[in-house]
Amino acid sequence: MTYRRNIIAPLAAAIALAFAPLGAVHAADTVAAPQVSAAPAHQALLKIADQYYDAVARFDPVGATENGDNRFDNQLGLSISPAKRAVQFKAYRQFAQRLHAIARDQLDDKDRINYDILQYELNGLIAMERFPEHLLPISQMDNIPVTLANYAGGEGSQPLGTVKEYDAYLSRLAQLPVWIDQAIANMRVGIKQGITQPKALMISALPQFQKLVSATPEASIYYTPITKLPAAFSDADKQRLSAAYRKTINDKLMPALVRLSTFLEKEYLPACRTSTGLGALPDGAAWYQARVANATTTTLTPDEIHAIGLKEVARIQSQFAVLGPKLGYDGAPAGLPVWVAAQPKFFPFKTEEEVQAVFHKLNDVLDTKLPQMFTLQPKAKLDLRLEPELSRATASDHYTAPAGDGSRPGVFWSVVNDPTKYGSTGMTTLFLHEGKPGHHFHIALMQELNLPNFRKYGGNNAFTEGWALYAETLGKEMGLFDDPAQYFGHLNDEMLRAVRLVVDTGMHAKGWTREQSIQYMQDTLGYTDYAKSETERYMAWPGQALGYKVGSLKIQELRKRAETALGAKFSLPAFHAVVLDDGTVPLALLEQKVDRWIAAQQ
Template identity: 35%
Template sequence: MNCKGVIVAIILLLGACTPEPKTTKEDTGNLDSLFVAFYDFQKKINPIEATKAGIDTFNDTIVNYISDSHQEYLRESYISFLSELEKYPMSELTKEDALSARVMEWDCRMKLEGLNNSIVTMASPIYNLPSFELMPLFQIQSLHLYVAQLAGGTSVQPFVTQEDYANWQHRLEDYLQFLDTSMEHMREGMEKEIVLPKVLTLKMLPQIKAFLDVPLEENLFYQPVLNFPETIDEDVRASLKSDYERMITEKILPKYQELHQFLEQEYLPACRDTDGLSALPNGRETYNYLIRLHTTTKMTAEDIHALGKQEVERITGEMEKVKEELGFKGELKDFFIEVRNKKELMPFNDPAEVLEHFNGIHERLSLELDSVFNLRPKAGFHVKRTEAFREASASAEYVPGSKDAKRPGTFYVPIPNAKSYNVVHDEALFLHEALFLHEAIPGHHYQLSLQQENKKLPEFLHPENMGVFVEGWALYAESLGKELGLYEDPYQYFGMLSMEMHRAIRLVVDTGIHAMGWTREEAIAYSLAHEAESEEGIIAEVERYMATPGQALSYKMGQLKILELRNKAKMELGPKFDIREFHDQVLGYGSLPLMLLEEKINSWIASYK
């Protein structure tokens, strides 16, 4: 169906749901239909997210989300949904429906504002992050990296049936079209001087080159036909192998060769030497929008910058206490080096030992979960080593299981070198307990699994789509270590402080780069002065902030709001306060903008009083 046809279909569907002025049971059903229509729309515009959720309807599709026709479709659709929402006065809805409607309204308004911006386009298929119309590719969290992850056959893209293998081929055809559009838009960006920093483009070149310099059998796009399930017949296997070889040699590799040549010979010479978004036309206004989008607050860059420095100072004081407890006599910066190079914190000889250590943390905290949580997800959970092709530059991450809980959630751990794990990688041993709490349990695995398993929620609230809540909860989860029987080792508690410091520094550095005129080098120097991170890790992080402005603010802003609400509830409820009930309230309604979360918790407190 063409773009206009889809718009007409949605308008017809929404038009059939028009309610009477007063809300009745029948009207609630109509509102439910609107929620269903909005979720169907979300799946269509982000089919990879649908695949992640275990929905196979769109497994053969990648949306060319930077195309002009798609952006116009989005713009008209969001306007239409907002128009329909106006037919349901919030005061006449149930508390639950009103909250859902307000989340939907917030999402539509923010996305519409982004579409009307001259730099931002809309959420890409990667973690629902905003993308840039004229800068669609970058060195981290970019579609070309995520497609490579799917291509290996061990991620969320299914390779079980012959249809699955065919679906992936169709999806790759869409991907190739996206790469063509990307190069067209990047050439337009060169004319308008809206281009990436040169240092980021340099990081992309080896990523693309890696696919051109390996034999066919080692190419990630060929791996699915080297690992057929037993259910696929031999004659079908032979045919699929031939199809995949032809697809790779005649389409994928030539396109990657074209992309590499474009980036190296055309784009790189036109790239800018500046680092922040404010150096671009309309850049500061765009960054202000991204702050609102990622934090769901009205705080300014200056406010967040000052808050970040305040948090850095507070956490530094806590780190000093741990240093003194351990009897270290030097400066805190020297203690960072001591921790990073301490032999006792490098006990691993092979990757299996690293995974076993994380599983041990899981077993220990499981003994205390009932004292802190009522809610438990149905989805299973396992720890897995990050795939080799992206391990060297990857961070630990969580990938949710499917909505039906048949596919477990996965905590991916990169282990490029187990013996020097503590020195060269940012997921060092002294960070393990806090890292597990954040990425796994009770962080992302609990929150995201409970969200998509909650049948009381409209389905549009099931996906991972509100970073300030998702990441804010995960950072808050790190603070629960002592309540869950962890952080008995001072080094592990120092690790928690280190991870919190890392997120506090982000408030300073992200705003510094994009609003205060900081250079990449100034941001690196500030980070090195205040945390135990390796220089290699800090450089990668700073370049991440350069590529995804504002996203790094979400962690700390969300955590601080949850801590604020917990302290308020504890103070006002006194002996009636139950941490398990508080967590029920936070986790029981999916991801919320912070102002709606605050209203919800305040209402819960008032119900007791």
């Protein structure tokens, strides 16, 4: 389960935000930086921030689309090109120099937050330059051809409702062959340098690319928009668009997709590494540590996170011991997930519609309960939809952001491959995380705050996923976990996040194999096929899954600190507003914010 946003599924170093101490800059970025006088400091900061964001969005326009910014929907970008990558990193260093020239102590509180977060992002981006992420442009979780294919139905982040939007998508299709050829070139360099994806990931990814190849343009998934042409389009536009899509797909896109599929099968897959973790690659230990910093916004080491994970697994298993008998289970606590997974009563669905009906009912119940906990809520609506068929096999339930202009709601996507195998126990906690008050209350609200674009459309994983995991815990206070089966679902999902700390660090820092991770997940969580797809997700996105638990534990720690310090003065809606009202911030900054709020209340 994940919020599908650019920062969480990095395709290039442009979106890998590694940790650097707030208030620090790299020595190389401090040369000859004249101090800006107090008067224009605010304007200078906002100018740098806007120019920085536009540079990132133009470098990775698909990422901007995913984040709800549709200004660049006609551009594909070529962020995986070594030449463009070099230009971008040079720009980051220049932005860092310009930022350092601003007198931070002459900014107000809001601008200081903007300053600190921008500095944090720039430091992290610059730190990632040494790691050749562009040599790994494709995985089963994350690649441009499948992303564009998922837009084809008009239900994804890229809108398809006007002639201009149809032309924008067509423009991207026309640029895709260049991206594909660059990706192939990069992977060939990766083969020579010993920097490839693990073979298991490409075995999982290959069917996606084979499905993208079609016998005729009309049979292509990329032709789907033409099968859904709005009636309001003029006949001339319908004819022009149909002909243009057909020609682009037939003449440019299909040959490129054949090249990619053939390359992956015949050349890349045989050359892929048999090792599992990022630590097995050249400079891999440092690469993984940078990714850990990115995901957690902390200086925690992989060993420290591994230990936290083991401690959390033990804590949750002790709760399983109490819960098991209430469900009719009297075995060892560690065996409860396996037992639940074997009970037919927890798999009651026959159709996709039955699954969706449960989520719709839960959505209605939350509308009555959340106002007692939140005075700060987004205006944007939340839609509930099924994941498109192409990506169901490898997707997890997830959330996508509303459009920045309010034209598209936030969406909770449920992934139902086989309704009879869709477990009912985890549905409440899932919706609290992916829907509301999890990702929707945070991400949609962030679109509505008066923030610079780099914050409105950006962020970090520890806050984003930490908030959503914290939001799950609120189900107990709302009485949503009075049903032992639903409380088991919550604990089991918490266990998943704890297990992630163990297996992610295990594979990438401690030499665990893919098979060890799968076995540990099966033993601890009772998963079967899911253990494989989850393990391979962590292999494809090193460190990404660590932010959930680290961020959630920090928010819970801060709430407890506030409750203890304020006693009867503590207000839960006010605490939630403090956490959310500045959008996404690194965890160190969040802690400072909450501490200031506590002091002000006292």
